[in-house]
Amino acid sequence: MQNHILIIDDEASIADNLIYALSMEGFTSDWSSLGVDGIEMLKHSPSKYDLVILDVGLPDTSGFEVCKQIRAFSEVPIIFLTARGEEIDRVIGLEIGGDDYVVKPFSPRELVARVKLRLRKNKPLEPIEASIFSLDEDRHTIHFKGVLLTLTTYEFGILALLIRHQERVFTREQLMERVWREHQDSIDRVIDTHIKTIRAKLKSIDKQSSPIVTHRGSGL
Numbered sequence: 054m055q056n057h058i059l060i061i062d063d064e065a066s067i068a069d070n071l072i073y074a075l076s077m078e079g080f081t082s083d084w085s086s087l088g089v090d091g092i093e094m095l096k097h098s099p100s101k102y103d104l105v106i107l108d109v110g111l112p113d114t115s116g117f118e119v120c121k122q123i124r125a126f127s128e129v130p131i132i133f134l135t136a137r138g139e140e141i142d143r144v145i146g147l148e149i150g151g152d153d154y155v156v157k158p159f160s161p162r163e164l165v166a167r168v169k170l171r172l173r174k175n176k177p178l179e180p181i182e183a184s185i186f187s188l189d190e191d192r193h194t195i196h197f198k199g200v201l202l203t204l205t206t207y208e209f210g211i212l213a214l215l216i217r218h219q220e221r222v223f224t225r226e227q228l229m230e231r232v233w234r235e236h237q238d239s240i241d242r243v244i245d246t247h248i249k250t251i252r253a254k255l256k257s258i259d260k261q262s263s264p265i266v267t268h269r270g271s272g273l
Contacts, residue, residue: 062084080165095127107134110135110137121150214231229244
């Protein structure tokens with residue numbers, strides 16, 4: 054599935070460069086030069102956009118204010134663009150709901166790399182088929198199709214979370230927040246390694262069963 058990016062920036066030259074750089078990596082883009090128009094585009098098609106690139110210094114309103122309004126109805130990832138590199142601006146941007154921060158002048162290739170990383174981190178896990186599992190919270194055990202699974206602490210935490218919330222999808226970061234006691238530097242590597250190991254243990258019991266499925270285009 055092709056990812057669609059919304060660019061909100063009043064500088065046409067920057068928007069053109071971004072649209073071109075993103076297209077070279079298979080992304081499609083829409084552009085708005087005003088914050089209010091960008092908000093309306095997102096409201097009108099909330100499921101269309103996978104990420105927003107948002108300039109802080111817009112002519113009609115602050116990018117920070119645009120972010121606040123977007124966060125009132127959407128959790129779409131937001132990467133700020135700004136000519137200001139002060140720490141306080143970066144902190145404010147992240148505290149109000151931004152996901153990343155790029156200071157002008159910047160390399161379009163670097164920004165595209167950040168877009169790809171952010172989209173990868175926001176890929177959700179599909180709901181798990183919980184009916185084939187037996188979860189015993191007190192004994193800290195999980196049976197899969199009647200067979201007791203030998204799980205590490207974190208493997209148990211991940212699988213138990215998915216079983217308890219079989220109708221919900223989780224990003225890697227959400228799994229990290231709920232299961233891990235300490236922060237990990239590489240969320241992708243840590244989560245993916247544990248999911249891979251869990252899948253292997255399930256397949257050792259039933260090779261045809263795939264209860265944890267990757268949701269391509271929007272999830273791990």
